[in-house]
């Protein structure tokens with residue numbers, strides 16, 4: 026045997042190990058099934074005569090999902106099993122009624138639709154990407170990311186392995202300043218960049234339970250990503266994965282702990298100087314709210330030498346302009362200005378706010394981000410309770426529940442695994458081998474408004490009677 | 491009759507009865523039925539048309555859904571009363587506009603889209619091919635091979651050649667009046683196909699020359715095609731095996747769909763079939779359906795205009811699919827620039843589909859459409875299904891004729907590219 030060829034390969038394919046982490050708090054039934062009891066009884070009597078008391082035939086039920094498989098059959102349906110197929114209504118329209126349950130319909134808030142909440146719950150609990158039969162069932166387009174489609178390539182595939190080849194598509198991104206030229210004399214003193222295997226980090230959230238942060242920290246370690254926090258007591262055991270947001274109070278502590286990445290309020294140039302002077306091996310990122318002049322601010326900060334910009338909108342993805350725009354719009358503006366000024370490659374852009382579904386990741390990257398930060402999605406995955414609107418960063422109404430950190434970690438690992446898989450689906454459809462090539466590639470996307478104007482040109486407007 | 495047969499008969503009768511009763515709205519509009527694209531009313535209107543062969547008389551909405559865009563925000567200019575005799579309106583289109591090759595005409599601008607054996611029941615497949623034969627149009631095998639049971643209908647069956655090459659044999663290509671290359675599918679563009687293990691029964695495995703109860707993937711893309719020249723070789727291959735066959739090329743709707751279309755023309759295709767993202771599929775990741783590639787409403791004018799500007803529009807047939815639900819969608823697609831449409835989901839709705847999306851769960855479709863379960867498959871008797879599909883198209887024919895007659899058009903070919911007859915609503 027040739028000893029050269031028999032050596033085990035050191036190559037390990039990147040994969041995120043998902044495994045079931047079922048809901049610990051009961052989730053609402055999606056469908057509400059009910060039977061008119063008198064009619065149901067009458068139907069049973071009728072069928073008993075029709076089928077001459079043949080029990081097997083009389084009691085054979087229309088539901089293949091076992092909703093009427095309980096002791097009391099249709100009199101007490103097992104509602105949690107209903108998938109809304111409507112066959113019982115087709116067979117017995119005078120007896121059966123199926124509708125979306127009230128608890129389901131009131132889930133979430135004005136931004137988080139019940140469907141989105143269910144999607145995140147299912148992704149976090151199963152670790153499997155959502156697959157359904159028949160076609161798309163939702164709205165045609167919409168605002169923000171909903172009004173955007175990604176491109177596909179008819180004949181180019183990044184790997185020849187079809188669905189098995191997804192491991193060969195890179196989703197790694199770098200955080201930090203990249204040298205723009207070969208530096209023989211070691212003139213560039215920038216710290217080396219840090220790589221994350223998936224272009225997603227956990228963003229900061231206002232005060233939260235210790236267990237939640239333990240789950241976040243542990244998940245960040247398992248996934249090789251980072252979590253941002255303004256409170257450095259959170260997830261302390263996972264400090265190497267922490268990106269502290271530094272303010273006056275935490276400056277000394279931060280300088281002492283020397284994190285690999287640090288964030289600060291982009292308006293505090295004094296802090297920036299202190300950090301750059303004292304933490305020469307750390308990647309320094311400025312947090313900048315997205316608003317009218319964010320592009321100019323971003324250029325100024327890039328020129329001053331920050332290594333990255335964390336651009337954020339509110340939790341519903343609206344920026345902080347007088348007339349708020351969706352993060353997709355404002356992100357594009359900042360990215361394009363940085364490109365125009367020749368500064369884009371000097372900084373990493375992290376985008377957060379309103380990144381709540383898997384498709385938002387590639388779409389935010391197309392709009393110009395290198396990677397994204399997720400926030401309320403983390404809490405939804407951990408079955409937090411909606412108590413009102415979740416829009417405002419300071420006062421969002423989403424109450425975390427008590428969790429077991431190990432369970433929470435698995436839920437977040439599952440979420441990342443599923444989002445990673447879906448990112449790969451998008452990249453492979455586009456024929457791309459590396460997520461870094463997607464950044465700012467607006468040409469590989471299609472906007473509802475633009476396509477509509479082009480394709481419906483010449484069609485007169487009218488009002489419906 | 492044994493109990494199993496009695497059970498099938500019982501539920502079959504009940505389902506069929508329900509499809510008759512529900513559109514009467516005697517029990518109201520079922521609250522849990524439908525979604526934005528296929529609203530409850532649209533589903534019930536389709537049941538009604540499949541029952542009567544006529545448009546609903548009780549005001550059920552049969553023209554548009556509630557998606558808030560695309561076909562659903564387009565309407566017709568007020569065209570008043572018919573200006574020509576509706577019965578004389580010609581709905582036929584040609585499927586070969588090239589100077590050479592076989593001339594094929596279909597009496598209405600519709601043929602059936604690919605739904606493969608394995609992803610749908612044999613009974614539903616039979617219903618579809620029988621309906622195609624009765625109408626004088628075609629339906630496509632999809633990628634699951636060519637069951638013996640449909641060979642008698644082969645003059646109305648399009649053989650699909652897709653990347654998995656399942657069931658593609660010399661004889662199935664030679665049977666075909668039209669061979670369809672599936673490069674991509676709108677609902678899962680760029681992702682290939684996936685038949686879940688549960689559906690790969692012994693018959694399905696035999697047909698696809700694979701192992702039982704093992705998931706089957708059709709890769710993406712064709713591994714032998716990396717250029718228009720490679721694609722031309724494919725077309726030439728089919729034309730060598732079956733010189734009489736017309737060739738259709740089914741593609742998705744990327745940003746450069748117009749270039750793809752011209753490439754297909756160059757390669758010798760007779761039909762360029764563009765499939766938008768909002769159409770049907772067996773199982774597909776939700777992320778793909780909603781987010782990848784453009785809706786068909788936007789792709790049609792892009793391709794039509796480009797083919798016109800290249801001076802080849804009258805040499806190639808442009809067929810649109812992926813979200814065509816109603817007769818009005820068809821007429822709008824044609825007014826936007828298509829020659830005709832491919833329809834699949836509406837045929838499933840005609841036989842009882844609720845667009846619930848549970849096709850891949852457990853035993854498959856509860857009413858026997860997308861399933862290989864021996865009991866459930868029996869809910870669709872081929873003759874019954876055939877008649878329902880024929881009825882649906884008969885009703886659509888009436889609506890199409892009404893639209894055309896209102897504009898004084900005697901021929902559906904005159905509607906092509908007439909965006910000026912459309913209006914759009916805010």
Ligand code: SF4
Nearest residue numbers: 088107108110111113
């Ligand atoms: S809707 Fe379908 S799943 Fe729900 S109870 Fe009725 S038959 Fe069962």
Ligand code: SF4
Nearest residue numbers: 843844846847849855
């Ligand atoms: S499972 Fe639902 S969506 Fe699928 S074919 Fe059957 S009725 Fe239609």
